[in-house]
Amino acid sequence: MKEENELKEIEKEIVIERLRQTPPNFSISLGTSEGKFMTRDELIGEVIKESEIGEKIINIQLEYLRAFKKGIFCVLFSRPKHDDTMEYLYFYSKELLSLSESLGLKTINKEKEDANKKVVSDIIISQKPNLIIFNGHGSENTICGHKNEIIVSSENVGLLAGSITYALACSSGLELGKEAKDKGAIVFIGYKYDFSIGRDPNSEASPRMDKIAKHFLEPSNLLVSCLLKGKIVKEAITKAKEKMKDSIGYFSTTKDFPEAPHYAPYLYGNYR
Amino acid sequence: MKSLLGSEDFFKVYSEVPLDERKLVIVVTDKEPISWNLAYQEIKNNTKRGEKILKILKELKII
Numbered sequence: 001m002k003e004e005n006e007l008k009e010i011e012k013e014i015v016i017e018r019l020r021q022t023p024p025n026f027s028i029s030l031g032t033s034e035g036k037f038m039t040r041d042e043l044i045g046e047v048i049k050e051s052e053i054g055e056k057i058i059n060i061q062l063e064y065l066r067a068f069k070k071g072i073f074c075v076l077f078s079r080p081k082h083d084d085t086m087e088y089l090y091f092y093s094k095e096l097l098s099l100s101e102s103l104g105l106k107t108i109n110k111e112k113e114d115a116n117k118k119v120v121s122d123i124i125i126s127q128k129p130n131l132i133i134f135n136g137h138g139s140e141n142t143i144c145g146h147k148n149e150i151i152v153s154s155e156n157v158g159l160l161a162g163s164i165t166y167a168l169a170c171s172s173g174l175e176l177g178k179e180a181k182d183k184g185a186i187v188f189i190g191y192k193y194d195f196s197i198g199r200d201p202n203s204e205a206s207p208r209m210d211k212i213a214k215h216f217l218e219p220s221n222l223l224v225s226c227l228l229k230g231k232i233v234k235e236a237i238t239k240a241k242e243k244m245k246d247s248i249g250y251f252s253t254t255k256d257f258p259e260a261p262h263y264a265p266y267l268y269g270n271y272r
Numbered sequence: 273m274k275s276l277l278g279s280e281d282f283f284k285v286y287s288e289v290p291l292d293e294r295k296l297v298i299v300v301t302d303k304e305p306i307s308w309n310l311a312y313q314e315i316k317n318n319t320k321r322g323e324k325i326l327k328i329l330k331e332l333k334i335i
Contacts, residue, residue, distance in 0.1 A: 066334055069334065
């Protein structure tokens with residue numbers, strides 16, 4: 001068994017090598033860096049001299065590496081499919097499931113009738129997913145699942161503590177989002193108003209063929225894919241909003257189909 | 273061929289590691305940085321280095 005200071009040296013070596021793999025333009029502000037952003041080389045310097053910041057970086061990196069043992073990167077999807085709108089969300093979230101799996105993340109998919117309160121709550125309690133994606137109808141205080149059964153409401157919002165939650169559900173960003181934060185959720189991303197989806201009348205209600213719905217749902221997928229790839233929440237939201245803005249611009253100006261400008265206000269409603 | 277002691281623990285943790293992270297350094301042996309992927313190969317092939325890697329990862333409580 002190695003001495004404590006010997007282990008410390010090994011930890012230091014590992015962290016320095018990991019920092020060397022970081023792109024040179026990487027910069028980060030830590031709580032102890034007095035509001036200053038530090039570059040990769042500055043971070044390496046701090047680790048080498050074992051300063052307070054250096055110790056902090058070693059701890060952050062090692063805790064991260066130890067986290068895999070606990071199977072920490074777990075993503076839960078709740079995907080009802082009981083009506084036309086849910087069918088669209090169900091279809092679009094398929095690619096997110098594949099992405100999550102291809103990134104090697106532990107991916108739990110509860111779909112159709114399994115997207116219910118008991119199954120989803122039990123999974124959240126037992127698996128403690130880091131990221132929870134809800135498709136569903138919703139309101140200021142609720143997120144629903146299969147056949148509109150309420151999965152999360154004010155009474156059990158504490159379930160979301162310690163997780164990042166994205167609710168593709170109407171209005172849940174208003175009250176429920178705040179309550180989730182108060183009860184310990186790391187982040188709650190939701191919509192303040194109704195989430196709208198336009199539908200192409202020529203698509204025969206097939207999400208795959210729908211040229212209008214994609215403008216409503218791709219920004220949402222972009223947001224989730226950024227989160228799955230480990231981007232920070234702010235960046236994920238910014239990218240999704242930029243994509244929405246592009247689509248609003250497209251609807252407002254395109255001559256591809258005459259009803260296009262009429263979709264723009266609804267997409268703007270999602271954007272707000 | 274008998275597998276290295278602790279290799280099962282490594283494989284279990286490795287399966288939880290995202291693909292991009294697997295390219296990053298997990299351990300340094302004899303001044304050489306070893307990624308998760310390289311560690312996997314060494315451990316899978318029962319090498320001396322694989323043995324060393326497992327010992328360090330155990331001591332650091334990574335596996």
